Amino acid sequence: MKTTIVFIAAATLAGTAAAGTFFSEVESNNTIATANDIGIFDSPGGAMTLEGLIDQGDVDWFGFTLANTATLSFFAGFGTSGDGLMQIVAAGGDVIAFDDDSGIGLMPAIQIENLSAGTYYLSFSGFGDVDAGSVASDELADGLGHSENFAYKISVGFSVVPAPSALALMGLGGIVITRRRR
Numbered sequence: 001m002k003t004t005i006v007f008i009a010a011a012t013l014a015g016t017a018a019a020g021t022f023f024s025e026v027e028s029n030n031t032i033a034t035a036n037d038i039g040i041f042d043s044p045g046g047a048m049t050l051e052g053l054i055d056q057g058d059v060d061w062f063g064f065t066l067a068n069t070a071t072l073s074f075f076a077g078f079g080t081s082g083d084g085l086m087q088i089v090a091a092g093g094d095v096i097a098f099d100d101d102s103g104i105g106l107m108p109a110i111q112i113e114n115l116s117a118g119t120y121y122l123s124f125s126g127f128g129d130v131d132a133g134s135v136a137s138d139e140l141a142d143g144l145g146h147s148e149n150f151a152y153k154i155s156v157g158f159s160v161v162p163a164p165s166a167l168a169l170m171g172l173g174g175i176v177i178t179r180r181r182r
């Protein structure tokens, strides 16, 4: 019985820390419907690391929710024997970003400014699956068409863009300070 209580406490802590630390993929995650949920990204921002394995015919999907408008960065890292690619997809299936090699070597990297609050998905697959045309066609990575086999990590960074009301408050604070100095 004590063991059960400890386990629940540990699980609760892990859930709390989800959007901000480390996540290791759980198969099967080859579709948006079976994407691994990596959490809610909220103020003031943060970073987390995803890790996984890609082998022939495999694609890994991750889902996340932005609580506010945010600016995001995704940088993949893996050995020189691999060639990976990434997509960012909105909840309705609209492919809003694709990258193959904008990072170091054959590593994909994506940066998106001022993405609206909502749920989004990240696909990580091997070269030969989808390509840059998927932004127009909305073709989703399905793992088919590649024979890559490598371990990877993806560094995800997110910073929440201040809402107009927050900016207005900061401006008011500046005015108050100015007046007190006169």
Ligand SMILES: [Ca+2]
Binding pocket: 025, 027, 052, 053, 054, 055, 058, 059, 060
């Ligand atoms: Ca995988």
Ligand SMILES: [Ca+2]
Binding pocket: 027, 028, 029, 030, 058, 059, 060, 061
């Ligand atoms: Ca997978």
Ligand SMILES: [Ca+2]
Binding pocket: 083, 084, 085, 099, 100, 101, 106, 107, 108, 127
């Ligand atoms: Ca690549």
